[in-house]
Amino acid sequence: MKFKNLFACLAAMSLLGAVCGDVRAQAAWPAKPITIIVPFPPGGATDVMARLFAPRIEAAIGQPVVVENKSGAGGTIGTQWVARARNDGYTLLWGTVATHGIGPNIYKKLAYDAVADFEPVVHVVDQPxxxxxxxxxxxxxxxxxxxxxxxxxxxxxxxxxxxxxxxxxxxxxxxxxxxxxxxxxxxxxxxxxxxxxxxxxxxxxxxxxxxxxxxxxxxxxxxxxxTSADRSQTLPNVPTMAEAGVRGFVASGWNGLFAPRGTPRPIVDKINAAVNLALRSPEINQRLLSEGSIPVGGTAGDFSSFIKAEIRVWGEVARQANVSVD
The missing domain is CATH 3.40.190.10 (Periplasmic binding protein-like II)
Incomplete structure (x- = not known):
């Protein structure tokens, strides 16, 4: 009986040590550079946007933020890579409508689950x-x-x-x-x-x-x-699709940050706060609007709901047009 009590105490102490260690690791985050994976080639609109925000995130969290391109297969290669990465907050994905809205509906053999394999962090911008x-x-x-x-x-x-x-x-x-x-x-x-x-x-x-x-x-x-709901500040004289007679046509090439599934919530919240802080910057805000992008931001929960809605929208389009990729 005494041995059973001893083993129980040792097990409890081991569990407590693991939990405390995990809490300390989260509290110390970030303790090293963070990598944002862009699943498209350098120089494109997605890459440019990620590199615009990387130094702002870096300034907010106090560690270097490196942008790395892992392109191929319509963005699925880099996206899959992040889905399999450690969920410690040091590897993030700069995802798009292609990786998390369209891709799940058209690829027959997609190597990741756009919902189950990721923690949505923040909806950064819409690009009409x-x-x-x-x-x-x-x-x-x-x-x-x-x-x-x-x-x-x-x-x-x-x-x-x-x-x-x-x-x-x-x-x-x-x-x-x-x-x-x-x-x-x-x-x-x-x-x-x-x-x-x-x-x-x-x-x-x-x-x-x-x-x-x-x-x-x-x-x-x-x-x-x-294709935006409202006219663009960049092209104020150009009508929306609704104004042009195509009602209900609202869509954009949005960008957002994702972390691997299981990334601790305090880390997700810190990254979310850093991006929202950048979006409130008059310099960033005005630059985005002048280039035709729409700043979004909001909570991780907001972004999660948005992703699920996008998957439904593009699923319907894919079915109507019979679009699929082997």
């Missing part, structure tokens, strides 16, 4: 898209486009950044919402798609406002409508 046309096509409005699409069903070429990308899914959603049929032309990335649109090889494309605004200002592209 704008539908643009080449100026030689005599398409000055959504009404012009719908008229031409009815006259030439399946013939109007629309560039996309590749199958399953946000640009592609927006194109599919537009067709479904307007009852039209056009010709999707997939490219290997937004850069080549934009190059051919500017060269007149295709007629239209969806792309983020950040990328398209300079070409619109130079008269090289004609903006038809933005």
């Amino acid at each position: 898209y704008v539908l643009v046309a080449h100026p030689s096509r005599n398409i000055a409005s959504v009404a012009d486009l719908l008229r031409q699409a009815q006259e030439r069903p399946g013939q109007i070429p629309v560039a996309t950044a590749g199958v399953g990308t946000a640009a592609h899914m927006l194109f599919e959603k537009f067709q479904a919402d307007t009852g039209t049929s056009m010709l999707g032309v997939p490219y290997k990335g937004a850069g080549p798609a934009m190059a051919d649109l500017l060269g007149g090889q295709v007629d239209l494309a969806f792309d983020v406002i950040l990328t398209t605004a300079p070409y619109i200002a130079a008269g090289r592209l004609v903006p038809l409508a933005v």
Whole structure:
């Protein structure tokens, strides 16, 4: 009986030591540099956004924050890597609508669960898209486009950044919402798609406002409508899709931070607070708005609810358009 009591005491002391050690580790976080994985190539809109926020997070938490690109397979490679990383707060994911909204609905063999494998940390920004046309096509409005699409069903070429990308899914959603049929032309990335649109090889494309605004200002592209609920401060004269007659069409290429599932809540809350602090900065706020992005922020719970809603929205689009990737 005495031995049983002794073993019970030892077990309790061991458990208490483990718990205390874990509490101390959380309290000391961060004690070393933090890595943010961007699952897309350097220089793109997602990478630029992550690198804008990294030094602000660093200043708030007092440790270096390094951005590392692990691209491939539509963002799924880097996302899977973070899903399998240690949940100690030192590896984070700069996720997007592609990794956590669209991807779960189109990849037949996705190596991660967008909900079960992650702790949503904070919804950082929304990046609305704008539908643009080449100026030689005599398409000055959504009404012009719908008229031409009815006259030439399946013939109007629309560039996309590749199958399953946000640009592609927006194109599919537009067709479904307007009852039209056009010709999707997939490219290997937004850069080549934009190059051919500017060269007149295709007629239209969806792309983020950040990328398209300079070409619109130079008269090289004609903006038809933005995909945000409200007009963009960057393109104040361009109507929303609802104003252009396509009701219910609201979507964006959002960005947000994720941690591996099981990352302690106090750590998640510290990162969330650091990003929200950056978003309240007049400098950051104004820069985002001037480039066509919308600052969001909020709680981890807010972001979790948003993710689940996005999965439902893009799941419906994927089913309607029969989009899937092996």
